Amino acid sequence: MASLTAQETVYSTTDDGKYVTFRAGGKPGKRLIRQPGEPGWVESFDRIPIIDFTNINHPNIEVRRKLANELADAAENVGFWYAANTPVDETLVAKTFAALEKFFSLPNEQKSEASWMKTPGARGYESFADVAANEGSGNDATLRESFIMGDDLTDPKQYSGPVPEGMKTQNIWPAAMPELKQALDDYYSVLIPFARSILHLFCLALGLEENALDKSHKNPMAALRALHYPPQDANESAAGFLAHADFSSFTLVLQGAKYGSGLEVLNMNGQWISAPYVPGATFTCNVGDYLQTLSSGRFVSTVHRVVNKSGSERYSLPFFFSPDPDAVLKPVVNKKQGSEFETEYSEEPIGKQFMRRLMFARRFHPTAKRLAELQIPDKDWKYEYITGSLP
Ligand SMILES: O=C(O)CCC(=O)C(=O)O
Numbered sequence: 001m002a003s004l005t006a007q008e009t010v011y012s013t014t015d016d017g018k019y020v021t022f023r024a025g026g027k028p029g030k031r032l033i034r035q036p037g038e039p040g041w042v043e044s045f046d047r048i049p050i051i052d053f054t055n056i057n058h059p060n061i062e063v064r065r066k067l068a069n070e071l072a073d074a075a076e077n078v079g080f081w082y083a084a085n086t087p088v089d090e091t092l093v094a095k096t097f098a099a100l101e102k103f104f105s106l107p108n109e110q111k112s113e114a115s116w117m118k119t120p121g122a123r124g125y126e127s128f129a130d131v132a133a134n135e136g137s138g139n140d141a142t143l144r145e146s147f148i149m150g151d152d153l154t155d156p157k158q159y160s161g162p163v164p165e166g167m168k169t170q171n172i173w174p175a176a177m178p179e180l181k182q183a184l185d186d187y188y189s190v191l192i193p194f195a196r197s198i199l200h201l202f203c204l205a206l207g208l209e210e211n212a213l214d215k216s217h218k219n220p221m222a223a224l225r226a227l228h229y230p231p232q233d234a235n236e237s238a239a240g241f242l243a244h245a246d247f248s249s250f251t252l253v254l255q256g257a258k259y260g261s262g263l264e265v266l267n268m269n270g271q272w273i274s275a276p277y278v279p280g281a282t283f284t285c286n287v288g289d290y291l292q293t294l295s296s297g298r299f300v301s302t303v304h305r306v307v308n309k310s311g312s313e314r315y316s317l318p319f320f321f322s323p324d325p326d327a328v329l330k331p332v333v334n335k336k337q338g339s340e341f342e343t344e345y346s347e348e349p350i351g352k353q354f355m356r357r358l359m360f361a362r363r364f365h366p367t368a369k370r371l372a373e374l375q376i377p378d379k380d381w382k383y384e385y386i387t388g389s390l391p
């Protein structure tokens with residue numbers, strides 16, 4: 001059993017002191033920073049709740065419903081929660097992190113053989129220099145490097161049905177480390193059923209049939225993003241990962257015991273609440289934008305960032321679970337009374353919205369524009385991409 005202990009609350013203040021700025025829902029946003037007792041201070045979380053997932057697949061639906069209600073409470077009031085005692089075992093976690101450490105320690109040329117620029121959907125390796133170029137943070141910034149793999153209907157390890165016509169191979173793998181594919185495939189194949197069970201809990205929590213969202217998550221867009229953050233200087237003002245909300249239905253992040261912490265979650269008072277590692281293969285999880293829309297804003301896609309001032313290397317492994325690329329996302333429940341949530345949604349299939357946001361995040365990168373044109377050869381889209389006027 002993981003120990004269900006509350007963690008320390010830490011505030012950090014690398015913002016301008018008055019506002020925190022971020023990107024959420026594809027738009028820039030800002031939040032006023034308020035100290036306790038100041039006008040406008042609101043009740044908001046100061047820690048991330050820990051939920052025991054032992055009963056996630058319990059045969060009795062009433063037992064599952066009880067867990068679903070705990071999850072709903074966290075999803076409504078925080079948007080983040082720790083999932084302890086999940087079906088994912090610690091040996092698998094240790095093996096996966098060992099593979100990631102090995103991959104990131106390869107020479108740059110070997111990692112770059114599997115560059116994201118060679119794939120249709122920006123899978124593969126994103127170097128320190130790529131991140132610096134994307135975020136305009138300067139050429140020598142070494143804030144993070146990452147490796148992405150995800151859903152791929154051309155990969156028989158993932159999908160046994162007939163490959164849809166015109167479907168391209170999505171993932172790319174480094175020739176220098178063939179065992180990376182094995183390690184990430186193994187982990188991914190355990191995360192998919194775990195995520196499906198969580199989706200069922202969210203349906204119960206919304207008062208729907210457990211399988212109500214299965215039809216929009218048949219061949220879900222799902223991805224693992226392995227991340228490596230070297231320790232940042234104490235006076236470095238850039239974040240390892242800028243403040244953002246996720247474009248996913250929900251995200252399940254693994255953090256490793258021996259690595260530095262640095263994940264921080266924004267509460268309603270503009271305070272950064274730390275979300276460090278919790279022992280026992282415990283996941284740090286959050287609601288993403290798509291579930292926020294599906295739930296009419298009942299579940300909140302909360303802004304977060306990474307600032308690794310721990311003094312040690314940090315590796316983390318988010319798993320993003322999103323709807324089918326051809327799904328059109330509409331709220332499946334009514335808005336809560338008094339909710340100020342914007343209920344506007346787009347009729348555009350979510351896969352296209354997803355790619356647009358993915359490419360927008362790389363808009364300063366010289367090669368990203370070419371990649372964007374390959375992926376979505378759509379005039380309007382290109383226009384939006386070039387001018388940066390995304391909705
Ligand atoms: O590194 C982490 O813990 C979180 C990274 C993250 O927020 C993301 O990949 O969207």
Ligand SMILES: [Fe+2]
Nearest residue numbers: 244245246304
């Ligand atoms: Fe994120």
